[in-house]
Amino acid sequence: MVDQKLIVDADLFLFDLDGTIYLGDKVIPGAIETLKKLTALGKKVCFLTNNSSKDKTEYVKKITDMGYPVDLFQIVTSTMAAIQYLHTRKPGKSVYPIGTPTFVKELEKAHIKIEEDADIVLLAFDTTLTYDKLWKANILLEKGKEFIATHPDLVCPHEHGDMPDVGAMIALFETSSGRSPSVICGKPHSPMAEIISSLFYVEKPRIAMIGDRLYTDILFGINNGMQSILVLSGETTKEMLDASGIKPTYVFDSIVNLFETVTN
Ligand SMILES: [Mg+2]
Structure with a gap:
């Protein structure tokens, strides 16, 4: 029997967007199916973007239109981190x-x-x-x-x-x-981690940050005690990773590799 096994042991999966879920307007092959598989396993899924120029509803529409229905509470932006920082x-x-x-x-x-x-x-x-x-x-x-x-x-x-x-x-x-x-305020800095903590009650080691940029996404995971997963579907190449001092917990070609096929 052929089965799909989740490789990363975490409860909350934080995904960067551009370069991780899609490239511009093109969804990364298999990304939507992977998100659905995580949801089916009862995992929490959240999208974390540093882009402070857009409204969250734009991301809700874009991801939902790509085939993964998403709620407003699943989108976290650096604007939200900045607002919470200013208030507190x-x-x-x-x-x-x-x-x-x-x-x-x-x-x-x-x-x-x-x-x-x-x-x-x-x-x-x-x-x-x-x-x-x-x-x-x-x-x-x-x-x-x-x-x-x-x-x-x-x-x-x-x-x-x-x-x-x-x-x-x-x-x-x-x-x-x-x-x-x-x-x-945004990734890789602590106000972004503070807003995640205030929205999702998940301990840091049980959180996985998945993204394509070393100095924001991966450093965010490392700085804040989370698991970090670099995907090579966006900005970072294998050569850039080798030359960098920032080392993720996992490196995958794309988020599809969060799951592996196992034969029982
Ligand atoms: Mg990105």
């Missing part, structure tokens, strides 16, 4: 956001005070960025206001070529103001 560590402080209208709306919904002469510059992935926003933020940073970023990714992959992401903007402000963020 910086209560009452105002922010000057560099972000999309969607991002700003999420802050407003969470009752984060937004103003021009704010206490904190909050840098998100802003695909509506203007020179005026860069300038205003730089003035605040020169005044010594706090600097928080949603995530550290240098680029966001895109079919027409990489999009400069928050990590690239951090480098810009380091050049123009001499300031670096005091806190980064």
Whole structure:
């Protein structure tokens, strides 16, 4: 008899999205079936993205349309990590956001005070960025206001070529103001782990983080005491892994390899 055996012993599976579940608009072959098999085994499945430019409902629609019905609570973004961090560590402080209208709306919904002469510059992935926003933020940073970023990714992959992401903007402000963020909220940093802990009651060693990027996904697992699984279906090649000091618990070609076929 031929059977499918889950290789990774965990209760909560955190999946990165781009490069892990899909590449742009193309689902990775077998990914949806793998997610369904995990759900059938009673495993908790959650999707964890550093992208702070989009609303969670966009991801719900995209993954559901690909064939895996997903609920809002299963999507966790770096925007959520930033909001929780602001509420718990910086209560009452105002922010000057560099972000999309969607991002700003999420802050407003969470009752984060937004103003021009704010206490904190909050840098998100802003695909509506203007020179005026860069300038205003730089003035605040020169005044010594706090600097928080949603995530550290240098680029966001895109079919027409990489999009400069928050990590690239951090480098810009380091050049123009001499300031670096005091806190980064998304993977691999602890505010993202804190939001996972507050949403899912699963102990860290029973959590598996699966992703295609070493310096965010895999480091997130390692930094936060979770199991980490690198998939070679996205950004990272075998050569990049060999050259890196970041070593995941498991390395698979794709998430399909979470299961192996066994013959009884
Ligand atoms: Mg990815």
